[in-house]
Amino acid sequence: MQIPLQISLRGMKHSDAIDAAIRKRAAKLDRFYPHITSCRVVLELNGRGKRHGKNLAVHIDLTVPGGEIAITHEHDKEISIALRDAFNAARRRLEDYARRRRRD
Numbered sequence: 001m002q003i004p005l006q007i008s009l010r011g012m013k014h015s016d017a018i019d020a021a022i023r024k025r026a027a028k029l030d031r032f033y034p035h036i037t038s039c040r041v042v043l044e045l046n047g048r049g050k051r052h053g054k055n056l057a058v059h060i061d062l063t064v065p066g067g068e069i070a071i072t073h074e075h076d077k078e079i080s081i082a083l084r085d086a087f088n089a090a091r092r093r094l095e096d097y098a099r100r101r102r103r104d
Contacts, residue, residue, distance in 0.1 A: 003038035011045035025087040037063040058086035
């Protein structure tokens with residue numbers, strides 16, 4: 001990545017374990033598609049309870065040459081599962097983007 005990874009946590013305290021998990025997954029994305037210009041990850045804990053829907057949201061914004069890829073994934077309990085699913089979705093979107101770029 002040309003611009004360092006930006007991590008924001010909303011509604012929760014900073015955790016070295018969460019920070020390390022995000023950095024590890026972002027590094028895998030960078031190895032998968034090395035042309036990523038920047039990556040911003042926001043992990044948000046909403047105040048809503050079980051009766052009102054999901055309470056964890058992961059937002060990933062990737063800037064790539066010629067475009068931007070945005071992913072939002074919500075989960076109701078586990079931070080690790082929410083991160084895994086969001087970064088898997090980002091990888092799939094990067095795969096689609098790379099296929100489109102190769103055909104140009």
